[in-house]
Amino acid sequence: MATAPAKLILCGEHAVVYGRPAIALPLADIRATATVAPSPAGRGPMIHAPDLGGRWHVAEQPTDPLSRLVITVIERFGLPADVEITIRSAIPIASGMGSGAAIATAIVRELLAYGGQTLPPAEISAIVYESERAYHGTPSGIDNTVVAFEQPIWFQRRPDQPPLIEPIVIGTPLTLVIGDTGVRSPTRLPVGAVRERWQADPARYEALFDQVAKLVVAARTALAEGDAVTLGRLLNTNHELLRDIGVSSAELDYLTTAARSAGALGAKLAGAGWGGVMLALTTSDQAPVIAAALQAAGATTTLVTTIAATG
Numbered sequence: 001m002a003t004a005p006a007k008l009i010l011c012g013e014h015a016v017v018y019g020r021p022a023i024a025l026p027l028a029d030i031r032a033t034a035t036v037a038p039s040p041a042g043r044g045p046m047i048h049a050p051d052l053g054g055r056w057h058v059a060e061q062p063t064d065p066l067s068r069l070v071i072t073v074i075e076r077f078g079l080p081a082d083v084e085i086t087i088r089s090a091i092p093i094a095s096g097m098g099s100g101a102a103i104a105t106a107i108v109r110e111l112l113a114y115g116g117q118t119l120p121p122a123e124i125s126a127i128v129y130e131s132e133r134a135y136h137g138t139p140s141g142i143d144n145t146v147v148a149f150e151q152p153i154w155f156q157r158r159p160d161q162p163p164l165i166e167p168i169v170i171g172t173p174l175t176l177v178i179g180d181t182g183v184r185s186p187t188r189l190p191v192g193a194v195r196e197r198w199q200a201d202p203a204r205y206e207a208l209f210d211q212v213a214k215l216v217v218a219a220r221t222a223l224a225e226g227d228a229v230t231l232g233r234l235l236n237t238n239h240e241l242l243r244d245i246g247v248s249s250a251e252l253d254y255l256t257t258a259a260r261s262a263g264a265l266g267a268k269l270a271g272a273g274w275g276g277v278m279l280a281l282t283t284s285d286q287a288p289v290i291a292a293a294l295q296a297a298g299a300t301t302t303l304v305t306t307i308a309a310t311g
């Protein structure tokens, strides 16, 4: 069995598509898993995904993104093709938690392991990026990177060269409460809307992205110093900027306000927006209080997760 973690973008989403830095965190305790078992000779690969509600022959649904991923990996690495791949995932889909990237990463790792091969994280990340493009169009690459490397990262696209990817220092453990709006929003919709607005008024959006970049730089320092109070303030600022960029929603605003009123150090939407999840930074003692407040405010699911200190 191979597994891969969920992820959250701590700060910098959307601006990251336009060359600004972002910070992403793997969530070690919320995972997708893939298991490969042999299937009858000549049948070819099958995918069984009980949580996604399906079981299908890859050959019969060749345009499905997961089918395409499986075909690509088996062909490129000469792996056994008569396999049944079972996927399970505890990660809500279309919610900003990297479900697609985690499932794809687990599948690639498991198919390779079954064929007696391994690849470094950078190469797995590149394969998953290709697969993510089928869902999202023009993803920045941050999701596949944080999931495949499974460590907190600083990520920045650069013209004409690979993205800058650096591990970041977490000075003290972080407690995050995640609240799900229950609204499923495919990443490409808000990403496409932001692109249209940016094209219509580049100066305004470039200025907003620059403000996001500034707070992401400050957040990196606050993380390294273990300064949760400053980090919380920066997350609140990031939420305001995401509102200005036009990717928040009534539910996301309501949940972030509820978390702050219940004593969170900071709260923001996480991921592409218009739905999906928000995150609140809190002390570990306060986490159950924040989770209860989010539930009372209408969150369909709440999760408490801890990001370990590095080094």
Ligand code: PMV
Pocket (backbone or CB within 6 Å): 009, 012, 013, 014, 015, 016, 017, 095, 096, 097, 098, 138, 139, 140, 141, 142, 143, 187, 191, 270, 271, 272, 273, 276
């Ligand atoms: O996949 P999500 O919902 O976590 O959002 C992706 C983050 C964006 O910055 C909005 C898009 C991207 O490709 O980086």
